[in-house]
Amino acid sequence: MGRSPCCEKAHTNKGAWTKEEDQRLVAYIKAHGEGCWRSLPKAAGLLRCGKSCRLRWINYLRPDLKRGNFTEEEDDLIIKLHQILGNKWSLIAGRLPGRTDNEIKNYWNTHIKRKLLARGIDPQTHQPLSGAAANAPSSRLQDQLAAARSSCSPQTSGAGHSSDEDSASVPYLGGIDLNLSLSPPSQPSSPVAAVAN
Template sequence: MRKASGHNKKEGAVKKGAWSKQEDQKLVDYIRKHGQGCWRSLPRAAGLLRCGKSCRLRWMNYLRPDLKRGNFGDDEEDLIIKLHALLGNRWSLIAGRLPGRTDNEIKNYWNTHLRRKLIQRGIDPDNHRLGCHTAGPSNLPKWELVSHGDEEDQEADSVTVCSSEASGLSAPLPDLNLDLTIGLPFVSGNKFHAEQIQLGC
């Protein structure tokens, strides 16, 4: 079905592809009883022919009880756009600001909906700078800086100020004024517990 993986060399005959209802049920039942614990040993203990990574992904993205499925609201869309402008493709951090949403879901939504939306508004989705020219989705638009006069400076990672009126965004990006103290509801371990992002722009 999918490409053979080199990283399953120790996994024996692991199943790949879409999850069945029975597999989902086994995973949910096991985690309800025993908690998440060690993902590597979980599949065997739960009676699943999956690798630990696959189980983790399935649980995190679809089976967790606190997930909010369904369409993104306008406020969520707006928040994702603003967070992406600040954080880039740090999907897990963005997901941390959207309770009930997963990084994978946000990433997919960005790539399929929001990217296109920004392009139609004439905004480069990669750097959130206002582009000009026609924003035809099929052609790669040419982007130009809004406020940087120095052409040599185009690769600099300074934040470019886009006019909110021109860009169609509800607020100019550097004035987002978001409190980006990351309270991560789903991060386990101590990796990000103290992580805070101060908005410096």
């Protein structure tokens, strides 16, 4: 269906951002704040699509980004949250201060997936892989997930929209207080503390 493109593709840069572009974007947002992304590139003097600017800022330039290796706690938290939320990376990111949805998504696909498979756990369903279950070490996490499964509504896959963002039905998983109400990333609600086992 004919939807107007978000930008004039012919007049926009693509690919890796240059230092100068970064500086322009940061300077503009510092001066004016995150406003209308569609008009931002023009106002900031950037030959970029608004979407691209938003992504660059959120995933790379934001001052509150943590960057660097994920800790074991973050690992576990991501796995637990994924068990509840499915591929709702933005929601998961909301519980991990300083982390972005893109970063978590990449980390999941490159590290955690493999880690779970090595444990004999299906990364999508979080169920033991058939036949490999015996090989899976009896981790504490596994027990927690099993317990959670029996107490939470079984809405995996994240396809079930709306309900998983419904903070009225706050899921509770093995000591994780999953208040899923969205909070700006800059105001973390100390999720790691919530894990406190």
